[in-house]
Amino acid sequence: MIIEKGFSNHYLYIDLTSRTWSVKRLTEKELTDYIGGKGVGLKLFNDHFSDLAAIDPLGPENLLGFIMSPILATGAPCSARFDGVTKSPLTGIMVTASCGGPFGYACKTSGWDGVLIEGRSEEPVTLSIHYEGVDFLDAKDLWGLTTSKVQEELGLGVKDGAVVIGPAGENLVPYANICSGHRFLGRGGMGAVMGSKNLKAVVARGRAYRVIPVKQRKFKSVVRRSKRYIERNDFLKKYRAYGTNANVRLSMTEKFAPVENFQRQTDKQIEHITGERHKERYRQRFSTCKHCSILCGHKGYYPDGKLRQIPEYETTGMFGPNIGNYNPDIIGQWNDQLNELGLDTISTGGTLAWAMEATKEGIFTSDLRFGHPENITETIDAIATRSGIGEELSKGSRVLSKTYGGEEFACHVKGLEMAAYDPRGSWGQGLSYAVNNRGGCHLGSYLVGPEAMFHFLKPHTTKSKAQWACFFENIFTGINSLQTCQFIAFSVLLEPPIPRLTPLPILGFVMSHLPKLAIGLLDWSLLSGLFEAVTGLKMSQKDFYVAGERIQVLERWMNIRMGITSADDTLPKRFLRDTEHEEEKTPGVDLQPMVQEYYELRGYDEEGIPKASTLERLGLS
Amino acid sequence: MAFSIYDSCIGCGACKKVCPVGAITGKAKGIHLIDERLCIECGACGRVCPSSAVHDFGGNIIKRIPRSEWLVPHIDISSCVSCENCVLVCPAKVLVMVDDEYHGRLIPALALPKSCVSCRWCVENCQFDAITMHKLVL
Numbered sequence: 001m002i003i004e005k006g007f008s009n010h011y012l013y014i015d016l017t018s019r020t021w022s023v024k025r026l027t028e029k030e031l032t033d034y035i036g037g038k039g040v041g042l043k044l045f046n047d048h049f050s051d052l053a054a055i056d057p058l059g060p061e062n063l064l065g066f067i068m069s070p071i072l073a074t075g076a077p078c079s080a081r082f083d084g085v086t087k088s089p090l091t092g093i094m095v096t097a098s099c100g101g102p103f104g105y106a107c108k109t110s111g112w113d114g115v116l117i118e119g120r121s122e123e124p125v126t127l128s129i130h131y132e133g134v135d136f137l138d139a140k141d142l143w144g145l146t147t148s149k150v151q152e153e154l155g156l157g158v159k160d161g162a163v164v165i166g167p168a169g170e171n172l173v174p175y176a177n178i179c180s181g182h183r184f185l186g187r188g189g190m191g192a193v194m195g196s197k198n199l200k201a202v203v204a205r206g207r208a209y210r211v212i213p214v215k216q217r218k219f220k221s222v223v224r225r226s227k228r229y230i231e232r233n234d235f236l237k238k239y240r241a242y243g244t245n246a247n248v249r250l251s252m253t254e255k256f257a258p259v260e261n262f263q264r265q266t267d268k269q270i271e272h273i274t275g276e277r278h279k280e281r282y283r284q285r286f287s288t289c290k291h292c293s294i295l296c297g298h299k300g301y302y303p304d305g306k307l308r309q310i311p312e313y314e315t316t317g318m319f320g321p322n323i324g325n326y327n328p329d330i331i332g333q334w335n336d337q338l339n340e341l342g343l344d345t346i347s348t349g350g351t352l353a354w355a356m357e358a359t360k361e362g363i364f365t366s367d368l369r370f371g372h373p374e375n376i377t378e379t380i381d382a383i384a385t386r387s388g389i390g391e392e393l394s395k396g397s398r399v400l401s402k403t404y405g406g407e408e409f410a411c412h413v414k415g416l417e418m419a420a421y422d423p424r425g426s427w428g429q430g431l432s433y434a435v436n437n438r439g440g441c442h443l444g445s446y447l448v449g450p451e452a453m454f455h456f457l458k459p460h461t462t463k464s465k466a467q468w469a470c471f472f473e474n475i476f477t478g479i480n481s482l483q484t485c486q487f488i489a490f491s492v493l494l495e496p497p498i499p500r501l502t503p504l505p506i507l508g509f510v511m512s513h514l515p516k517l518a519i520g521l522l523d524w525s526l527l528s529g530l531f532e533a534v535t536g537l538k539m540s541q542k543d544f545y546v547a548g549e550r551i552q553v554l555e556r557w558m559n560i561r562m563g564i565t566s567a568d569d570t571l572p573k574r575f576l577r578d579t580e581h582e583e584e585k586t587p588g589v590d591l592q593p594m595v596q597e598y599y600e601l602r603g604y605d606e607e608g609i610p611k612a613s614t615l616e617r618l619g620l621s
Numbered sequence: 622m623a624f625s626i627y628d629s630c631i632g633c634g635a636c637k638k639v640c641p642v643g644a645i646t647g648k649a650k651g652i653h654l655i656d657e658r659l660c661i662e663c664g665a666c667g668r669v670c671p672s673s674a675v676h677d678f679g680g681n682i683i684k685r686i687p688r689s690e691w692l693v694p695h696i697d698i699s700s701c702v703s704c705e706n707c708v709l710v711c712p713a714k715v716l717v718m719v720d721d722e723y724h725g726r727l728i729p730a731l732a733l734p735k736s737c738v739s740c741r742w743c744v745e746n747c748q749f750d751a752i753t754m755h756k757l758v759l
Contacts (some may be wrong), residue, residue: 001678077748130658157659158642158712205658227748240702285718286704294749295704298639 001131003111003211005030006070006535009517011044012112013126014134014195017119021134032537032547033619036069036113037483039551040095041085043101044116045094046554051374052561057089058172058196060119060120065117066163066202068108069483071534072212074219077226078292078485080105085277088188089196090174090347090396091415091439093559095188096561098201098480100289101180106161106206121198126154131208139200143170146340147179150201159207166342168384169195173394175347176384179339183289187441188416191342214536222529226488229495229526230293235453236372236491239296242275243284244313247453249274251317254452254459256425258322258418259352260370262411262574265422269326273316278328285312294487302332311335311345314442317420323356324370334376335480341384348383349395350417354397358406408573414439414564423575423589426451428465435469435568435598441488446471454494455504456511462590466597467515470549475524478548482531496523550618553602557620566608569595623657623678624666630674636666641713641738661712663740692754693737694744696729700751703727707743707752716743 009031011024026040034043049055050065055062058286065085072079075197082104088095107115110130124139142150147166154162157163161180176191177184185191194200201552213219230236238246249259252270259267278284282300287309289297297357298310310333311319314339319331338345358364365388367375382390392400397417401410411418416439423430428447436444447468451459457468479486494500498521499507511518528544531537539547556564570576570591577588599606615621623644628634632650644660647653650731655666667675667683668691675683694707694716708716708729715733731737734757744752 075745158661158710159659207661287704288704288706290706290746291706291746292706295702 001111001209003108003209004212005537006074006211006531007298008038008108008111008113008209010112010505011116012116012129012134014117014118016117016125016199017120019121019136028537031070031535032481032539032543034551035478035481035544035547036082037067037081037098037481038085038477039481039547040114041065041067041083041096041574042094042551042555042558043112043228044362045085046558048116052087052558053563055087057087057092057193057407061114061118062087062193062196063118064190064193064197065114065116066103066107067114068104068112069481071484071530072108073105074213074534075291076199076219076484076530076534077293078224078289078291078488079231079483081485082107083480084178084185084190084481086188086190086193087562088190088438089172089192090189091438093437093564094555095438096480096555097185097186097187097190098293098483098486099178099180099183100485101163101183102161102290103163103180103202103204104161105290106159106204108211109206109209109421110204111209112204115202116203117199119195120196124198124200125521126201126203127199128203128205130205142200147342148340151179151181154201156203156205160205162201162203164201165191165194166200166384166596168342170200171384171386171394172196173343173383174396175344175351176342177344179342182287182477184339186344187346188438189344208384211534213534215533219533220531222533226492226526226530227293228283228492230488233491235494236294236487239294239487240460242279242578243296243298243310245275245277245278245310248274248316249311250453251420254425256422256429256448256452256493258317258353258411258420258422260324260420261322261357261409262418263357267321267433270321272326272332273320273328278310282310284334289485293412296487299458303329306335309339315345315349315420318346318353319376320419322349322353324371325373328371330373330376334380337377337380339381340515341523343380343384347417348380349396350411350488351393351400353380354400354406354410355393357409358400358404361406361450363405364400371612376522411572412440412576413571414568415600416440418442421448423571424587426459427462427589427594428459430571430575430591431465431469431594431598433589434571434595436473437552437559443476445476446486449490449510456508458512460587462594464512464515465594466601467519468511469594469598470601471515471519473552474545474548474606476548477551478527478544481547481551482527484527484530492524493522494527497571498523546618552612552619553618554613554620556602556604560609564608565600566595566606569608623655623660624662624664624675624683625655626653626666627674627676628652629672631672633671635671636667636675637671639665639738641665641736641740661740661742662728663738665738665740676714688735690756691737692739693734693757694731694745695755696731697751697753698724698728700749702749703729704748705729706746706748710742710746712740712742713738
């Protein structure tokens, strides 16, 4: 059996309350307009509800969607990814996340392009999805098990893939995550939504179908070109060698490290936890997503003899300098512990650091101190079980700072804790955090890349930042809908002849002063080409970009209806420019002019609400 | 979709023995059955069947081929980057990572060539075009 045109176009709606299921289909135009993954997920979520504000994220009415993409299971580079969509219990707005675990491949080849779950089961339940439909299985025996244990107990065959939650999700910790293999739908508390539905696991029994690209010759040429670009991109070579921990040294030299809850931006001791140090210390091996060509994931042997997943940069940052710890061994152990319990490492690290600073300031009572890692292990356990101090800490830094004070150093945006990139080291990254739809996530437009890593743009200026924020948000959203790995953007955009052969100073000048011209000269036809080759549906480079913009504005429009205002598009006071005390501290981010310019470019009014003309232009009205 | 067995099955059990995922059940001299939930469509059952009873989902009979003619993966180490994905995906568990002093890294190797069922999962999963299928040369 073959899935034609990349889409099976069967979206499975499961109601856990009544234990029934139904199937929905989309039109060809809707699929082209929203591409797949994130885009289709948001579209289906939006269409399902008339009043988005009334949804209780942990109530039975909330919808949890796992959406596959058109290129999944074709073997294209970094393509075995799927997207999660729901209303977040941490932020109260939409959250989407991308994961490279085995569930995506299995679900797509079981014939379902999406699984959307609503309702709440009375008893713990596991869903088994196969090409004929859904089985509801008892999960009482699995309740309480950690993420790796439950995947073992499920007895997954070679064709199967699962998404599961750990104890944190069961206990409704608002920043619990969902696990598939050793990969995660990390941010925004999707695990708690799954836990609130009494759903321990969803297993897909795959390989009933195959996805064959419609335009075989074009597909082969696009894949060959993208692999060539990935192979020769210097940045991705570093990721292959050291993982995302390649950023650790840069965070020290370029001053975007989060030292002690972002009080300082660099520290010499960061040298102990760099990617290079990880590589030589742990005899690193690859441990990647399926169909990965970049190979940023690694595992390694720790001194206690265990083979562990090496933490990502964000985890290293949040559990390293952010809490005053420079011992890579225990970061690896905590990473393992957090993964087993099903907790988001960034939000946990951010909340712990807030608690440490609040304790130091005397507004919060705990034993947590910067530079004292002794009690972190038990605190993480307490958070996952919501016992003792964990009951308070599990609420996240926004709720804690509203209760106890210390909002100026609660490092979150819209309730989502910021990742380990200090916006004062890259103002564009500050804009990226502030206007990102899901909150303090680093992946919105990731301007720390062009600023502090590639040095195309000057980090401490507001010039052209809004243009680039819009551009990268649209491209990344397109990539997350297509769906391939976001890191591929570096090779797709930088390796075609024009950016590759232009000397860095000229490239930097054009990007800073003539952003429209620079965007006009860039080429991302690889991404639209991939969609076209697999589905046979026409898509130009511009169509792909506009689809990214449409999805981005749709998400914003949904968030507005859930209560987001322009006041939420900001950074914690710690990072903002303080004109009165300018000389005393590192200059903060001059955010407001960038945000206003961003609104204008996006077609939002001054309050950050998409104008009627913008919604009409993108077909969203 | 899975492979299945026609009534011409003589119940010799050769397919049951060769199946890498234990998808085939049946008693001696009785008609055997393939569990479609487990079948990985490698076709090994058909290639050993003396009565040509195995067919794919399109109804095509799988021809019997002597074991010496079966194709096994050949890994070009100069293209291989040791990502380990072929080893992880191998349903017959015949590929392993070995420490190779000459290359100074771990490399994948076909440890049990006679147990390989020519399913090509390793080839499909390799992103570096390092695996090709050849006849086993001893």
